[in-house]
């Protein structure tokens with residue numbers, strides 16, 4: 081339990097209405113979107129409205145040695161926001177202003193509680209876009225997605241969150257405030273702390289402001305769907321598209337289990353016996369898009385697609401994407417629990433990874449559907465299960481283990497975009513050995529020696 | 543087992559939730575409070591903790607469960623198909639069972655007080671109005687503001703009580719020359735006491751289409767205010783009373799012009815009475831022939847287009863949650879509006895966003911309700927229209943109060959009133 085005086089001090093800084101202490105409220109901060117994870121409620125939830133208030137909260141926490149768990153919308157999939165040691169949940173949602181749009185430098189300055197879509201809506205008014213688009217664009221905060229370095233559908237052409245973060249204001253574990261980076265494209269002054277804090281999952285400092293890069297919105301786009309009766313052919317088609325120097329904005333894949341589920345769900349006209357479908361979208365200037373879409377169509381045919389569909393208008397495009405957008409909902413409705421992984425491999429290894437996942441599913445007698453961002457090698461093997469079935473959950477954990485091993489054996493990584501949190505920290509040495517884990521630890525301890533910020537995530541304290 | 547009888551009944555529904563948080567994107571309450579307890583995911587978790595025994599149904603819990611306008615926006619945005627509307631009903635009913643009416647006593651109390659005010663007002667007429675409500679000069683509607691605070695603030699603008707309730711003003715059977723059908727009209731409380739103009743428009747439009755209208759005198763409140771707040775006992779009694787009243791007079795179909803009434807007749811009566819040997823079949827029978835007025839005029843008896851006169855209005859349409867998401871009716875009112883000569887329909891941003899009224903929600907959480915309403919009013923004022931049409935008297939009240947407080951020139955009407963206006967204009971023109 082938290083000492084009374086801690087709560088009193090917090091109230092003094094933030095005002096009573098921004099400090100939640102009742103059990104009924106605390107319980108709703110005991111979880112995030114991560115499946116099958118033990119929940120834990122915090123002792124207090126606070127919602128600051130300024131960098132100064134955040135700094136004060138950190139100082140109070142330091143004085144009393146209480147852990148702080150930063151939280152955006154709580155949609156991460158790795159247990160990043162669960163306050164596993166109790167203490168303070170620091171909700172960033174009231175820091176929700178877009179502070180500036182700079183059309184000359186093509187940047188926006190935003191607070192961490194801004195929802196990604198809100199930034200995009202604002203950017204659209206200026207003919208600009210902020211490309212990172214995780215499946216949660218309409219809910220996730222800028223602070224949360226920067227802290228997870230979220231990816232999304234457009235990673236292949238446009239990169240991921242880290243490619244758009246130019247400057248950060250950070251409250252350090254000692255309560256001091258630093259600003260790093262800025263509006264300049266070039267900046268080599270000191271270590272690149274902006275890069276370090278992007279994807280740090282709130283374990284190194286608290287982001288209270290960020291300068292992000294915006295780019296001009298593409299003039300137009302076009303979608304092409306290819307149906308394959310063989311996984312290797314689909315894999316070759318992915319490689320062939322890139323080899324022909326076409327970089328689609330999105331290049332998505334769905335495997336047979338996903339196709340079957342989606343088809344029963346939305347009746348988008350996908351052949352039930354297809355081994356894989358590829359969904360490709362090119363964007364840019366009209367002329368380029370025309371040329372590239374014709375090329376993609378031809379490549380898909382050449383690589384042995386049994387069927388190729390090109391969307392002729394927005395309606396047809398929406399229909400094609402309906403299938404892809406329905407993948408997760410359709411799967412999620414089959415069983416009560418959905419374990420969504422994000423093992424990522426080099427693009428060329430996609431067919432191998434899909435086969436490995438299928439073998440694992442057979443071995444453990446589990447329903448695993450795989451879909452994902454084929455263009456950047458980021459797959460989402462999705463295990464459909466039920467947390468109430470203990471025996472099955474044991475097999476789920478073993479399967480997840482093997483998926484990680486499989487991805488790393490293929491030269492891939494544990495997590496492409498969902499982060500490590502608590503869910504994957506035990507596997508870190510698998511990817512970069514003990515020396516790597518020690519290096520992580522050294523960085524953590526240099527910036528947060530008392531393990532105050534999001535303790536129990538990424539780095540374990542001995 | 544129905545959601546009204548046990549929290550266990552929603553066990554499977556709760557398990558469907560994968561905690562993705564998608565509901566945050568659309569929840570009007572969460573948008574204002576930005577606290578997890580406001581959104582469906584938060585309340586689902588609380589219900590889970592109660593079921594697993596980790597938490598108890600406290601008064602505080604009941605209070606948290608009152609934080610929902612039951613707008614069903616989360617249902618629609620949920621990838622897992624979670625029926626949050628069922629979950630919230632079950633949680634509230636559980637709260638009442640565990641804590642008696644106590645946790646929601648404020649609601650019940652206020653609602654009761656309102657009811658008594660109405661009845662009192664009905665008897666004393668204008669005397670009462672002068673005492674409790676301050677009349678506001680307005681060009682078309684008779685509006686008033688509370689003179690003193692009865693726990694709901696004095697900000698809310700109310701329509702003045704009708705001089706006579708609709709059901710005592712109109713005969714029980716409104717005959718036409720060559721009736722092609724006999725339709726029963728369930729008025730609901732708001733149309734009966736406040737917005738008799740909507741009720742009269744319904745009757746006008748139906749008779750214009752050669753339909754005989756019966757308005758059973760024995761009908762009462764639809765019981766939705768009771769059932770959504772967990773008072774299952776009262777809700778059941780009201781359901782039986784209404785079924786009895788309509789069965790006595792009989793009709794080929796039943797129409798309503800408010801979204802609660804439609805929800806009640808189509809779904810809730812059946813759910814409430816599913817184990818009632820006497821009334822379950824009756825509830826099912828009437829459910830099958832219940833229609834919202836716009837649905838009826840488009841699908842059941844297509845309204846006649848000849849005789850429609852010109853109505854010069856720039857109209858924007860607000861979708862009532864329980865008509866749109868609850869009953870899937872959103873094209874029909876627009877179709878009616880578009881077929882009226884002279885009406886220009888201009889859509890607002892997010893027409894399906896909750897107005898914040900939600901029955902007693904606006905009484906228990908007046909500040910939140912006003913904040914939610916403010917967003918709606920801002921969207922409306924951007925359309926540069928002069929009329930807001932909607933399909934529910936409760937929304938009309940909220941919107942009317944909103945435009946009044948914002949000082950914008952906008953008349954708030956039920957779709958069917960504009961249709962009636964058009965028939966009237968048609969008659970004038972042909973004379």
Ligand SMILES: Cc1cc2nc3c(=O)[nH]c(=O)nc-3n(C[C@H](O)[C@H](O)[C@H](O)COP(=O)(O)OP(=O)(O)OC[C@H]3O[C@@H](n4cnc5c(N)ncnc54)[C@H](O)[C@@H]3O)c2cc1C
Nearest residue numbers: 152153154155156160215221223224225227231282287497
């Ligand atoms: C259905 C679904 C689909 C998804 N699809 C994708 C996808 O396509 N791509 C993808 O990359 N991710 C995806 N995700 C994961 C998730 O949405 C993202 O990681 C998201 O950006 C997290 O944002 P949030 O605001 O919810 O952060 P939270 O979950 O609240 O927090 C995430 C982490 O950031 C930390 N944090 C939050 N705010 C701050 C701050 N201001 N300063 C420091 N640390 C902070 C937290 O402590 C936590 O460790 C998906 C999740 C779901 C449920």
Ligand code: SF4
Nearest residue numbers: 559560562563565620
């Ligand atoms: S959108 Fe549905 S599944 Fe997701 S958290 Fe909300 S209720 Fe649960």
Ligand code: SF4
Nearest residue numbers: 569610611613614616
């Ligand atoms: S029904 Fe409406 S108010 Fe209630 S939780 Fe869902 S979205 Fe929020």
